Amino acid sequence: MKIGILSKRNKMFAAKIKRYLESEGHIVELYTLENLNINQSLLKNDFYILKSKHMFFLYAGYFLDGNKIPVIPNVNLSYRHKNRIEAHYLIKHAGLLGPNVYMGMVEVLKAKLKKSDYPLIQKPLMGSGSRGVRLITSSEDLTTAGGPIYLEKYIQGIHYLSYFIDDKVCVYEKLPLSNEHSQVKAIEMTQDLIDTTLQWKNHYNMLFGHLDIVRDEKTNKLYVVDPGSFPEFSNWNCSVDPVKEVCQLILNEYVK
Template identity: 50%
Template structure:
């Protein structure tokens, strides 16, 4: 089988997946911005893997899928992961808690907020990781122009969790506040309430793998889903086995299910 991977980079988990599929007997090509041209040449592959949430790669995935070639993970769910407003709706559709947020111009937000609402977290509307994220302790901390549209999320004091899932396997870790996926994390016991959150998330949206950033609120012990991730690099997987092998296997199983293809 011929597999294409749509990715910003050729290294990290993308390169490892390429090696996994090649070792399984498949022909693999990685498409980055340097070599991706959206046209009929993309029809040469049997399957595409959408590693990046960037719009350019989403457009490529949409074009490919509309011409009958499977794209994994699901394009629509991946698209909704990218935007924090839509991601919040995904969280609520799964019956999960998420922090209150404010989205509007600086001027409008200042008029609608009183000091009791602070602190808040300023985040980019799109993207992932910790880039551009900072704590806003009062309206005076908003240095952006009054006409600039910004996204603010309620600050939840508590333990920050990064919870990976691949199929039925779940790996819960504690991480420093407002850090990205690549920092060192501490493995945590897998509590039933975390299992329930992942189960609801996976079942509602039919997701094969990913991660959720969660905060366990100090004052109430409630779990708030802060950010979902559609295709993390699984740097901190500490729950046995190679996550690349697990992801590669589950992608192939999904492809065989979609196409009614029988490997043996």
């Protein structure tokens, strides 16, 4: 088959899946910002792997989807992972707990928020992971370059990185506000962490992904604070090879 990969990078996990698919006899082309041109020439491939949620690659995904070329993972679901408001409601619609959210102009939020609402997390409206994320401890920390800002209640507790590939779940303890590539601590997975992860995975029929989860130190409840549609699996250290498993799931999804 002819397969395209839409990725910000031509290395890391994207390069690994390219090598694996080529070793299986497929013709694979990797599209980055340096060579991606959204036009009819993209229709030469049988299907595409959407590795990046960067808006340009999402636009390419929508173009392909509109031209009946399969894109894996689903373009619209990937976009909803990237949009913080959409992601918040994805969490709610899956029947999981998420942090309280606040959105508005800085001066309005400064006037309306109570001291008890702090600490908060300020996040870019479009994005995922820890890029551009700030801890807000008081109204003096609130800043903007213009326009409304998006805030979430900061949940005090233990922070987890939870990967899933099919029904295989791998959970680690991590530092608050750290990204997927940061150092993690191996833990003994509890059933509620596994159940939360699989509830998310099954509700949206996802092949793989990850969640940032926090266990509230006061209530012991689990809150999903950030979902990811296509992680790098940088800290995956479970029984299966993530590259092989992810590629096989994608190939099986295409031939359905």
